[in-house]
Amino acid sequence: MTTIDVQICEVGPRDGLQNAKNLMDTEAKKRWISALAASGLREIEVGSFVPPKLIPAMADTGDIVTHALGISGLKVVALAPNIKGYERAQASGAHKITFPVSASFKHSVSNVRMTPDEMVAQVKACCALRDARPLAQRPEIEGTVATAFGCTLQGEVPEDEVVRLAIALVEAGVNSVALADTVGYANPAQMKRIFRRTREAIGMKLDGVHLHNTRGLGLANALAAFEEGARAFDSSMGGLGGCPFAPGASGNVVTEDLVFMFESMGVKTGISFEGLLAARESLVQALPQEPVYGHFSAAGLPKGFQRAA
Ligand code: COA
Ligand code: ZN
Numbered sequence: 364m365t366t367i368d369v370q371i372c373e374v375g376p377r378d379g380l381q382n383a384k385n386l387m388d389t390e391a392k393k394r395w396i397s398a399l400a401a402s403g404l405r406e407i408e409v410g411s412f413v414p415p416k417l418i419p420a421m422a423d424t425g426d427i428v429t430h431a432l433g434i435s436g437l438k439v440v441a442l443a444p445n446i447k448g449y450e451r452a453q454a455s456g457a458h459k460i461t462f463p464v465s466a467s468f469k470h471s472v473s474n475v476r477m478t479p480d481e482m483v484a485q486v487k488a489c490c491a492l493r494d495a496r497p498l499a500q501r502p503e504i505e506g507t508v509a510t511a512f513g514c515t516l517q518g519e520v521p522e523d524e525v526v527r528l529a530i531a532l533v534e535a536g537v538n539s540v541a542l543a544d545t546v547g548y549a550n551p552a553q554m555k556r557i558f559r560r561t562r563e564a565i566g567m568k569l570d571g572v573h574l575h576n577t578r579g580l581g582l583a584n585a586l587a588a589f590e591e592g593a594r595a596f597d598s599s600m601g602g603l604g605g606c607p608f609a610p611g612a613s614g615n616v617v618t619e620d621l622v623f624m625f626e627s628m629g630v631k632t633g634i635s636f637e638g639l640l641a642a643r644e645s646l647v648q649a650l651p652q653e654p655v656y657g658h659f660s661a662a663g664l665p666k667g668f669q670r671a672a
Pocket of ligand 1: 412413417442444449474475606
């Protein structure tokens with residue numbers, strides 16, 4: 364297996380499809396996830412264990428996880444919003460379970476009907492469930508500090524609150540913490556400042572960022588985080604995505620463009636451009652009415668482009 368410099372986690376099957384206008388049927392999801400993995404993506408957030416009545420697009424997540432676990436070398440990620448979601452995710456065999464813990468009080472209540480501290484308490488209880496299992500059967504738990512750069516419901520989110528929650532999540536027992544710009548409010552200077560402050564507080568437990576491109580700064584923010592030491596990035600094919608409980612949230616940073624940015628800098632992703640374009644074709648076929656975005660897919664590779672060896 365080739366070495367990589369950054370780990371890109373494709374979140375389209377979760378963040379993208381939870382917000383898509385139409386449902387993607389289960390077989391089409393499986394084909395799309397297989398095509399994504401075939402492009403070299405080694406980590407895919409394949410769905411969420413939320414009440415099916417609340418987000419019908421995620422009703423088949425158990426089935427999707429089972430399919431994804433059959434793909435060799437793939438780290439299968441699922442989102443859980445509470446203990447019940449964690450128990451379902453753990454039973455599914457997902458390798459990594461991620462929790463949205465909003466630093467905005469208003470978004471937290473809107474998204475999970477819990478305060479940020481109540482959410483941390485849920486994560487702590489799930490870490491205890493994880494630790495009660497034999498070592499080899501423990502999933503990784505990630506706490507994502509959501510709305511870490513601002514919130515459409517609340518406006519400003521205090522940086523101290525982001526850092527406080529990151530520390531609380533580490534104390535709760537998570538394996539890693541990520542910072543999410545849920546509604547696309549971040550700018551690169553802010554990204555650098557908050558990433559650095561959080562690293563100072565929790566060290567390498569902070570490994571990644573989850574970015575939305577609502578105001579066109581997704582790639583600039585990714586680069587800013589990379590320069591501060593981030594090596595794990597969430598992104599979404601075609602720039603799908605958005606939280607249904609955060610008004611104004613639109614798509615994630617586009618996977619194809621993020622891969623192109625890194626590869627053109629000589630930063631290895633392990634992902635093939637041809638493979639990404641094939642997976643994009645499978646997405647477009649499955650959801651023909653859904654708008655898909657991206658610059659790389661429209662423009663292609665520059666003449667004479669060479670990947671770093
Ligand atoms: N999976 C399946 N069912 C669940 C569930 C889960 N993770 N969590 C709760 N439920 C069920 C309960 O069993 C209960 O069922 P019943 O009505 O048949 O008794 C019902 O849902 C309500 O449970 P409750 O604990 O009162 O939940 P709630 O209505 O307060 O909702 C959350 C809280 C966290 C479950 C919900 O807000 C949620 O899923 N939020 C996540 C939203 C999201 O995915 N956002 C985008 C990603 S950031
Ligand atoms: Zn998101």
